[in-house]
Amino acid sequence: MYKILLQKIFENIPVAILGLQNLEATSCISKVIFGFPCAVTSFCKTVWKDHKTAVIATVAVIAVIKVRRHIKRKKQRKEWNSAGENVVVLHGFSRATSCPNLSPFVLKLETFMRMSDIQYKVDEKNPIGPKGKCPWITFNGKDYADSQLIMEFLGEKLNKNFSSHLNEEQKAIARAMLIMTEDHMLWGLVWWRLVKDPDQRVMDLLKLPFYYGILLKLIKRKFVKSLWIQGIGRHSDEDLVEMIRKDIEALSNYLGTKEFLMGDTPCEVDCAVFGMLSQFVWGTPGSPFAVMVQSEYRNLLQYCIRIQKKFWPDWDNLLLK
Structure with missing residues (x-):
């Protein structure tokens, strides 16, 4: 029912908006769009019928990969959480030949932790964090992202403020x-x-x-x-x-x-x-x-x-x- 309703709505969209020459062309496009799911279903049935073994094998491989990733993530999470109380796990890009890190933001955050005498460990295997940014940290079992927000958080949490004397x-x-x-x-x-x-x-x-x-x-x-x-x-x-x-x-x-x-x-x-x-x-x-x-x-x-x-x-x- 919903498909018929959407098709009618689509067919009545002003032709000028679609840039088409006539309503017949508009109707034709709607049939292609709303007929697409049926075509996909038909294709999947054909593949399943002709290549059942290959499909099962592919699904099994994908499942194994996902399970292994899940186990790996759980293991990593356990390691990060066991770093120790108030010990920062700094997730960032790997070291470089001329500079400890080619990310100005990783270098910024690591310099801050050295300036603050904050204990930290470096993790180079997981540089991209929950916000899709680098660096990020794990602190007492929780994740935090964005170098500036992290510095402000750690400064407040651990009483590390180097700008308090400024007007x-x-x-x-x-x-x-x-x-x-x-x-x-x-x-x-x-x-x-x-x-x-x-x-x-x-x-x-x-x-x-x-x-x-x-x-x-x-x-x-x-x-x-x-x-x-x-x-x-x-x-x-x-x-x-x-x-x-x-x-x-x-x-x-x-x-x-x-x-x-x-x-x-x-x-x-x-x-x-x-x-x-x-x-x-x-x-x-x-x-x-x-x-x-x-x-x-x-x-x-x-x-x-x-x-x-x-x-x-x-x-x-x-x-x-």
């Missing part, structure tokens, strides 16, 4: 630098690493097999589209580089001769800025941004080295060999 104006400046870094500079990193770099050096940094290069080329279009939707990808390469240069220059000017962005002691915003600038210093060899930081804005280079020495004394030991 309202300073907090506003720190917030503005955070957004500029993660919502604008980030796209310069994406543009170079996943779209523009002619040598696909990210392959070497992660020691990926050659066939990953083919995959990278296949998904390049996705990142081009993302850059276009964001807006920065609509500009010429020269304009894009200049936009990111102004971001880098702004950070350099604000840092000046200070030890850290907000003064003599590091704050949460330093974790985010270090996470991003580290990609330019160590994670994008040959990029125009790497050249800028290492030659034109050397106070940012020294800033990164300072944080590296303070919170990452084991930096070299963590690199992918």
Whole structure:
């Protein structure tokens, strides 16, 4: 009954909306659409009749795979939950050859936990979390996503606040630098690493097999589209580089001769800025941004080295060999 009703409704949609020449064509389309389930049913019956053994075998294989995945997930969950009280399980991408992590957000969060003396374990096998983002954490049996939200949660839960001494104006400046870094500079990193770099050096940094290069080329279009939707990808390469240069220059000017962005002691915003600038210093060899930081804005280079020495004394030991 519902199919007849829907078919009548479809046949009476104004022809102008559908862009068809006559009602007969509209009626024809409706028959194709609403007859489709019947065609699928008929096809399935034919396949079952002619290839019953193959169908059963396929279903059995799929079932085994799903069961194994379920068992694996339960085992992993048990391991994460047994990490210990207030011990963070940090789920992120794998290590790289020149930088502990090629994700500025993973590096940001890990730097924060080192700054906070929070105990944590690293899980590289499950980098994508419940929100489809990386990094994410498991803490006391519960999952949390988004690096900034995680930092705020852990800061409140474990009483780790490095910005409490800042006045309202300073907090506003720190917030503005955070957004500029993660919502604008980030796209310069994406543009170079996943779209523009002619040598696909990210392959070497992660020691990926050659066939990953083919995959990278296949998904390049996705990142081009993302850059276009964001807006920065609509500009010429020269304009894009200049936009990111102004971001880098702004950070350099604000840092000046200070030890850290907000003064003599590091704050949460330093974790985010270090996470991003580290990609330019160590994670994008040959990029125009790497050249800028290492030659034109050397106070940012020294800033990164300072944080590296303070919170990452084991930096070299963590690199992918």
